[in-house]
Amino acid sequence: MAADDNLLRSPSAKVRYLGSARWGASENWYMRLTSAALIPLTVAFVWVMLSLLSKDYNGVRAELGRPLPAIIVMLFVLVGIYHMQIGMRSVILDYVHGHAKEWLLVANLFFSGALALACVYAVLRIGFV
Numbered sequence: 605m606a607a608d609d610n611l612l613r614s615p616s617a618k619v620r621y622l623g624s625a626r627w628g629a630s631e632n633w634y635m636r637l638t639s640a641a642l643i644p645l646t647v648a649f650v651w652v653m654l655s656l657l658s659k660d661y662n663g664v665r666a667e668l669g670r671p672l673p674a675i676i677v678m679l680f681v682l683v684g685i686y687h688m689q690i691g692m693r694s695v696i697l698d699y700v701h702g703h704a705k706e707w708l709l710v711a712n713l714f715f716s717g718a719l720a721l722a723c724v725y726a727v728l729r730i731g732f733v
Contacts, residue, residue, distance in 0.1 A: 627675040669731045682720055689713065689716035
């Protein structure tokens with residue numbers, strides 16, 4: 605499918621295209637990539653969280669105000685949410701049929717985006733405000 609073909613499709617046809625076999629190959633690749641990325645990110649995230657256990661709120665704010673811990677936490681959260689979104693999309697494509705599939709794919713995308721925004725806002729608020 606050419607890029608111009610996608611412009612001519614209706615919104616529901618575009619959502620149906622997300623469930624095609626062509627999407628599945630790249631979905632599998634992204635799932636593996638995020639899985640591999642989450643291994644070192646999880647170790648780094650646990651290290652950051654263990655270093656925060658003995659601190660009070662102001663100490664946590666000071667620690668998350670430093671670039672490296674804030675970046676580690678945000679990368680862990682964002683890659684984890686993207687991994688979750690890919691997994692839920694796979695479940696929806698496998699087990700839901702009809703128009704409910706389209707609605708759930710859109711809901712999955714919006715939920716993942718809202719969760720990512722909320723988590724990034726929380727980290728930035730704690731660390732920099």
